[in-house]
Amino acid sequence: MSKPLSFSAFVMNTASHIIHGLWRDENGHQKNFNDVELWVSLAKKLDEGGFDAIFFADVIGLYGDHRGGWEYHVKTGLQIPSNDPMVLMSALAVNTKYLGLAFTAAPLQEHPFNFARRVSTLDHISKGRIAWNIVTSYSANAFRNFGYDGLVPHDERYRWADEYVDVLYKLWEGSWDDGALLQDVKSGIHADPAKVHKINHIGERYKVEGPHLVSPSPQRTPVLFQAGASSTGREFAARNAEAVFIVAPDPENARQLINEIQRLAKQNGRDENDILVFQGLSFVIGETEEEARRKEAELDQKIDLDMMIAHMAGGMGIDLGNISLDTPLKHIETEGVRSTYEWLKQSTPGRTPTVRDLAKLRTRSSRIVGTPETIADQLEIWREAGIDGVNMINAVIPGSYEEFIDLVMPVLRRRGLAREGHSEPSTFRKKLFGSDLLNERHPVAKYRGAFAAKSTTQ
Numbered sequence: 001m002s003k004p005l006s007f008s009a010f011v012m013n014t015a016s017h018i019i020h021g022l023w024r025d026e027n028g029h030q031k032n033f034n035d036v037e038l039w040v041s042l043a044k045k046l047d048e049g050g051f052d053a054i055f056f057a058d059v060i061g062l063y064g065d066h067r068g069g070w071e072y073h074v075k076t077g078l079q080i081p082s083n084d085p086m087v088l089m090s091a092l093a094v095n096t097k098y099l100g101l102a103f104t105a106a107p108l109q110e111h112p113f114n115f116a117r118r119v120s121t122l123d124h125i126s127k128g129r130i131a132w133n134i135v136t137s138y139s140a141n142a143f144r145n146f147g148y149d150g151l152v153p154h155d156e157r158y159r160w161a162d163e164y165v166d167v168l169y170k171l172w173e174g175s176w177d178d179g180a181l182l183q184d185v186k187s188g189i190h191a192d193p194a195k196v197h198k199i200n201h202i203g204e205r206y207k208v209e210g211p212h213l214v215s216p217s218p219q220r221t222p223v224l225f226q227a228g229a230s231s232t233g234r235e236f237a238a239r240n241a242e243a244v245f246i247v248a249p250d251p252e253n254a255r256q257l258i259n260e261i262q263r264l265a266k267q268n269g270r271d272e273n274d275i276l277v278f279q280g281l282s283f284v285i286g287e288t289e290e291e292a293r294r295k296e297a298e299l300d301q302k303i304d305l306d307m308m309i310a311h312m313a314g315g316m317g318i319d320l321g322n323i324s325l326d327t328p329l330k331h332i333e334t335e336g337v338r339s340t341y342e343w344l345k346q347s348t349p350g351r352t353p354t355v356r357d358l359a360k361l362r363t364r365s366s367r368i369v370g371t372p373e374t375i376a377d378q379l380e381i382w383r384e385a386g387i388d389g390v391n392m393i394n395a396v397i398p399g400s401y402e403e404f405i406d407l408v409m410p411v412l413r414r415r416g417l418a419r420e421g422h423s424e425p426s427t428f429r430k431k432l433f434g435s436d437l438l439n440e441r442h443p444v445a446k447y448r449g450a451f452a453a454k455s456t457t458q
């Protein structure tokens, strides 16, 4: 029998994340994003409602200009203001029991030594439920915020990420041996120095001596997500990711992408089951098909297409603000998000996509509309295409998730598409893969015990 799907809530610590315009909706509470209670109560609902994770997107700068500037972003709330999701993780960790807690961060934003320490601390706080979505950042403004003149070129950003994760793996997996922390009250030995090691990393961008300041957390390395889908992005995922987040326009395209991810995983000495695939999907739920279609029409009325364009085109670093919705988009060369254009082409087979298609890419092509039963039928097709989980995009918080939990989850459980509630609390990795630590096929494994031969005086 096929495995049940995993369910994750795809959110962002800001007023308007993906389905833009809905922060103004009377049923939406996301404009209260500064209030930690919004997130704590959502996380508790997801925890109790059988979701496996909450997944926070994040950006560390503005999207590219819209109509020649960035005033638009501030005026409409296009992911500004936004708060740091990593800080929020602590609050969610102590208020939930089972939920995986995934946040997004880019190598650009923090030195790996400090990042490793903060992640390990969160993994302790959450008892092993932390996941990190590794992104390379596509915002020129973000790079200028951190002292660069503009975007570091696309493939160079992934090379940077390669070294960044290498430093982290050394700290998380190689610096402290198992059993190093003794806390032996009788002898007065707190930790065994023979089992704690400096890593002495010297690379192109970083020099890190170590040792890691945090003793091993339940998962050591957090569960690693990745979302880039260009060829360089996929290669990076094949080497490092345990879960890939995709937004394929339909199950057939997802199947092809999953085959490719699995092929690349094997090429990199990993197993095809070492990388799970989460598809981004949103749902419009009705008691009847007619009701669902009516709700969809109402939703479409509320979506701000101009903001959708500012987001999608801004992520690619192009300004389509002054261009009519029917303008064809034949070819886009970008140093920003390349996968967007690929998915745009796939979602418009047999014709040239237009600006309007781009505006609707994230709302229409990844949307399932129907009754709980027909939604389950569709999810069955996605599962057959090979996805392992769904990263659920919301229209409103918390309403979209409440509706899904109340109306759809029971049907999914009955049909074996969702797990029957939680068993014991465990690490997030154990829930996904059955073990607390990364397996021997992952590049982290080479650092286990690798620094042991060197003495503490080095």
Ligand SMILES: Cc1cc2nc3c(=O)[nH]c(=O)nc-3n(C[C@H](O)[C@H](O)[C@H](O)COP(=O)(O)O)c2cc1C
Pocket: 056, 057, 058, 059, 060, 104, 106, 134, 135, 136, 137, 138, 226, 227, 228, 229, 230, 231, 232, 233, 234, 245, 246, 247, 280, 336, 337, 338, 339, 340
């Ligand atoms: C579905 C999806 C979600 C993403 N979420 C984020 C995000 O929250 N923050 C971010 O900085 N980048 C995000 N990205 C960008 C990627 O991680 C990556 O840096 C970018 O897509 C450029 O790489 P690519 O050309 O390989 O896709 C996302 C990309 C995709 C496809």
